[in-house]
Amino acid sequence: MKNLFHLVRKDFVRKWENPVVILGFLLIPFVFTLIFGFVFGAEGEDTLPRVKILTVDKDKSFISELVLRALTQGDLNELIEMEQVEEEEGYRLLDRGNASALLIVPKNFGQSVWDGEQTELLLVKNPSEQFLPQIAEEVLDTLTLILSSLRHIFTDELNTIREFDELDKFPDEAISTLSIKVKNRIEAVSKYVFPPIISLKQKTLSEEKGEGSDLSIYSYILPAIAMMFLLFICNTVFEDILREKETGTLTRIRISPASMTEYIWSKIVTSALIGIICTAALIILGNIFFSISWGNPGDVALLVLCLNILIAGFIAFLYAFIRTERQAGALLTTVILLMSMLGGSMIPVENFPPVIVNFSKLTLNYWGITAFKILMRGESLAAIFPILICMVLAGIVFSVIGSFFLNNNLKKGIAQ
């Protein structure tokens, strides 16, 4: 045990003397989180930019103006930024990517609506944008549906007015009857529309479990990216083994009373301890700079401990297959990046097709990120307790297996 302590202490002092790499790996998740927050704002996906729609009114009728004005009313005004242009200019601006879509109201649009004939609006979409033109399309499709429905609802009344218009006669009695009809119709519409008789409520299933408020974008990003770089940080400790092989200090240790088992476990312990310190630093910095609320401090501390036991053990296990620095670079980097990609450190797992999510669940990143999110949502330790147990058990198993094979490899390697 004493030797283990000396070895751990020695590695700590060495890392302290040369902390550049570890600090660098700590800085990266921090910077990435800053970028995400800067770009998307702390609220994240709730603040999509307004969809810029250029509008061309070839009809310039009362109805066409009404339609276009509808796009700037109420909530739609927060969603859509409208700009009226001439057709040629509209196409030019769209080609330059200055708008998400161009809406063209054709000539005689108003007349067609008036006459109850089928007509259409043309929406030209910006092909370099995937999402905003789609939003524009959905909004406008819904709007035209409403207009179409209204046309149907007020068919009788509008037909009556048309008749008067064609005959150019507006008898008072008829107008009076019409007014009553329109009023009744509006009342009927109001009964079903104000408020809508059928409403649609969105619900994300996690809300049902009462897990608390939505997380900020920082809360999503920082743990996710931090998981990836914790793996790299842990790797720097184990990379040392290969370096010590080259420099001869490993041979010296081998000749000393310290056993190889003590040496390997010193790496596992050092790696876990450094991982814990780095995770703690990220948690504190995340709280200070991004106001991330990580959850109950005691629960978070336990998670940090278990997670780093798992990471250290896993990396030790991987090093059982490695003999040279080159192999380390190849295998470790590949595994860490793959796990990070699949496990949610680069793209949220929610975006993956279900078949890929099954692979995600095999990664350390997935479970680390999931556990952090659960605690951030205000849930108790009980919610992540099974995960923690699995982390510790897996970490121990990985450590034992890794230590066994690494021991054999090192003995062979030094002799050669």
Added chain:
Amino acid sequence: MRMLQIEHLTKSFEKTKAVDDISFEVKVGEILGFLGPNGAGKTTTISMIAGLLKPDSGKILIDSLDLDRDLRKVKRLMGVVPQDMAFYEELTAKENLLFWGKLQGVRKKDLDERVEYYLKKTGLLGRENEALKKYSGGMKRRINLIIGLIHQPKLLLLDEPTIGIDIQTKLNIYEIIKEASANGTTILYTTHNLQEAEELCDRIAIMDLGKILALGTFNELIQIVGEKDIVIITGKFSIDQARSIISGFEQAALLSLEEGKIVLSLEASKNISILLEEFFKKEITIDDVSIKQPNLESVFLKLTGKELRE
């Protein structure tokens, strides 16, 4: 009293016998030098004694302890100074010494005293808090040495500890080694430097192709070539021509012969002129003649037929 006992040690790597049935003993406080060309088996022997390699057969006893059975106990008695600078460059000299000392089980009080002592001895006191990466090559070699000594081992294995350093550092290192030997540390010292071996070592083992060809004090080894001078003649002659001259010359003992170069042992003062005349009679052009006192190089040459740095 014996500190190290090697009995019929053998080690092969695939078809090559790296160490071929060697046996020797080293007394307490003795400095045994290992001389031999690359591939002679020196490093393999040292590795087996250090416990890094398991011999195919044979026994290694260190202070009467069987290395195989009592490895852990033996490790406490042993110190190593490898050829490569085996320490942590990011740490300071003091940090390195403290770490290695603790690992060897030296108590704190003793360790602090020894660290100070050795730093003073090597002239590094005052610079102990600098990272080793800032040290010069000579300074690093000194630290490399005292790391191996910090726990006052009974047996010290040194692998070319003075490679590539200035004379001042070399002398300092010799001084420390001699002091350690005087204090009872038994030392195994591998080197290519014949002068160093002559100066430092109580006995020298000459090794080649896995075997110990000769083992003894400097004077004992010299007897192999006798007290005659070593004469080296270089010129334009073939092996057959030289052989025909020497075969008729009883006063000379042939040490090595190659195209254009012959090494002989003979009493130069009496016989050199006669020998040279034989060459001249055959109209052989002589480029150079050198006469030396018998030394390890000549012993080595006689035993192996090669020069040391091949």
Added chain:
Amino acid sequence: MILWIIALNDLKQTFKDRMFFFWFLVFPLLFAFIFGTTFSESEDQDRKVTLNVVDHDRSFLSNKFMSELKSEKYAVKMLDTETEESLRTLIIPQNFQKDIVSGTHVELVLEKAASSNMEAFQAAYSNTLKAIIKIISKIIIIAPKDENDLETLYDQKDLVRLISLRTEIAGSLKVIPAGFSHSVPAITIMFIIFNILMYGGILLLQERRHGQLERIFLSPATFGTILGGKWISRVILGMLQTILLLTVGKILFKIYLGPSLLSIFLVALFFCGTISGMSILFGSLIRKEEIIIILNILVANTMAALGGCWWPLELVPRGIRNLGFVFPTGWAMDALHKLIFFGQGFSSILPHIGMLLLFTLLFLILAIRFFKLRKY
């Protein structure tokens, strides 16, 4: 000639590292595959968004409502109960028909599983909303007195869509490139930065440290030749990356590259020129490999993120979008968008080429300033 000797030597050194091929080919393709697969739902226009429905009412009106949900784009599946396996579930409550006929408010719930794709969910929401509008419109028109009345009158009134929306895509394309066609060019840009900065920078640093650069300076090669050779080797590296990724992207993922392949390669060439200058600057300034790696990760990813390689720039505020043009990535991505998605020609990207050239000159001038022989 010496310039090419230096350039080819640098390339040879880079290719000797086996990990290089992982970063050069394997990882970028993996990245592209995952990004492309994740965001590809909109690419295949024949694929329908599935909406699962749990109908607790099982009435005439709820069946009609479900019919309205089904369309070209949306597939509707009936479920008996709410299960966790459903990504998107619409729940029609009991007494749906009865309450509507009587004028009582009804609330439908659209549930989203945590693993549901956001885009698909929004599409399902929008579709449900439209179905609601159609149902409400029908109810208003037929104004049923009771449920029997509803069932009798419902199908008598057919509400033809009078005002519809036709969509087209600007430019010469018929289909909006999505998925891989978006991700492969973006990832190519990102990995050009990553690989040139890493391998180009580290190689130069190692040459300084091991004395090889000193030796080169002692040769007859002039300063310009040496710098030029190193710069060209990195440009070639970047171009090889481009050709490889776009070719493999074309073959494996059938990505669309627009009508002007030559223009794409010109953009890539000037972009590689910029990044090569940057890599020489890094290799000249920085003394440790680890710092180059860390700086590389930071710089490459920041430029990639803000330049539009990570996410569609349409999703970010306009100010941030404009910030992307502070970096060469912003110009390169914008040029590629014009070429690929709008099908525009070379003249449309002349300003972009100009800017990339300016960036190249800037980094080369800085590199010249620091590309001196310094010992480590």
